[in-house]
Amino acid sequence: MDYLVTMTTHVPDGTSEEAVQDVRDREAAHSRELAAQGHLLRLWRPPLKPGEWRTLGLFAADDGDGLEKVLASMPLRVWRTDEVTPLAPHPNDPAGHAEKPGPSAPEVGGSEFLTTFTVTIPAGTPGVTVDATTAREADRARELAGQGHLRRLWTLPGRGHSLGLWWARDAAEMQAILASLPMDAWMSVQTTPLTRHPSDPAVAGS
Secondary structure (H helix, E strand, O other): OEEEEEEEEOOOOOOOHHHHHHHHHHHHHHHHHHHHOOOEEEEEEOOOOOOOOEEEEEEEOOOHHHHHHHHHOOHHHHHEEEEEEEEEEOOOOHHHHOOOOOOOOOOOOOEEEEEEEEEOOOOOOOHHHHHHHHHHHHHHHHHHHHOOOEEEEEEOOOOOEEEEEEEEOOHHHHHHHHHOOOOHHHEEEEEEEEEEOOOOHHHHOO
16 A cells, blocks of 8 residues: 655754764665665655755555554654555556556656645536546546656545646646646646655666
């Protein structure tokens, strides 16, 4: 099972730079071990405010207890709080149709984005319209995956909620991609631009 983990680090006041660097070095080394074990799939940096130390991680574990053991094994956990979001399979996830799904390296000259979708179908919409739009959404998802724009898609807890991982040249192209989705009129979307993390398994393996 996949999990999205928001990891926020607070280094105690008075901690020496040498101690911080030691923990960071051990964290990087252990991240490579977790990636080799198949537990750590991706790491990103979201937009940060001054002084913030926050990372988004995509992890895999059998269950919540297994994930907690993975997170607790990371050296930075002594200074860190983790917010875990369980991710369920989505029928339009490109990885679900791949022979060996795994982390894919971000392309040069573009950016990755996470999008949180909430779909609200207007009351009174005929079932045949819903079915037709859902089918067109699946077709469009396959097109965007084939073009390299849609990387992953998961179902979030709660009815009508989904999480997508995308690649686009810039924010304008990302917005145009989202506007091209057949369900666009029924969706509210929150988009998070991502930057590379030095310990991201996809970057390290590219």
